[in-house]
Amino acid sequence: MFKKVWTDPVWSKVISAAIIGLATFIYAIVKSRIDNVSIGEVYEGFLQLKVRIIYVIGGLILFLILKSLTKKKSKSYYSNKQQKLREFNKTTDQDTGIMFRWGVYFNYDKPFISDLEAYCTKHEGSPIRFVGNSCPINNCENHRQSINLHFVKNHIESVLIDNWDKINQK
Ligand SMILES: [Zn+2]
DSSP: OHHHHHHSHHHHHHHHHHHHHHHHHHHHHHHHHHHTOOHHHHHHHHHHHHHHHHHHHHHHHHHHHHHHHHOSSOOOSSOHHHHHHHTOOEEEETTTTEEEEEEEEEETTEEEEEEEEEEEOSSSSSOEEOBTTBOSOTTSHHHHSOOOHHHHHHHHHHHHHHHHHHHHHO
């Protein structure tokens, strides 16, 4: 019963506060007896101590902020394994010359893709992004064929899930 309450994030804080409050109160009574001062004066002393503690904590926080600002690279949102999987974010179909690009994200550690786009690589220069389900260039063979992005998405995600299993088995 106590363990259950103690592990509860809200109740554990309430209990901690109550214990600290009670311990402080008992200490104040004892100290007022020993030093022969009123409990109010003892608490006043606590208050001054508290102010000093706040200064120290404030300084510490400022130090940590400055330290994090001087750090070159902040820690990535994704784990190393997730970053490795995210590197697989484009592929080109050699037969059709269609390149697919996407972003890899995680839903409760299960990979899925978003922003899937198709590009035609059968032209000079940069690959040309599809408009709708085909290449926007009229005389291109990819202009006539229509791709099913839902099908492609499912295929890529199947590969990703398989890769993810393999990464996690290592
Ligand atoms: Zn084209």
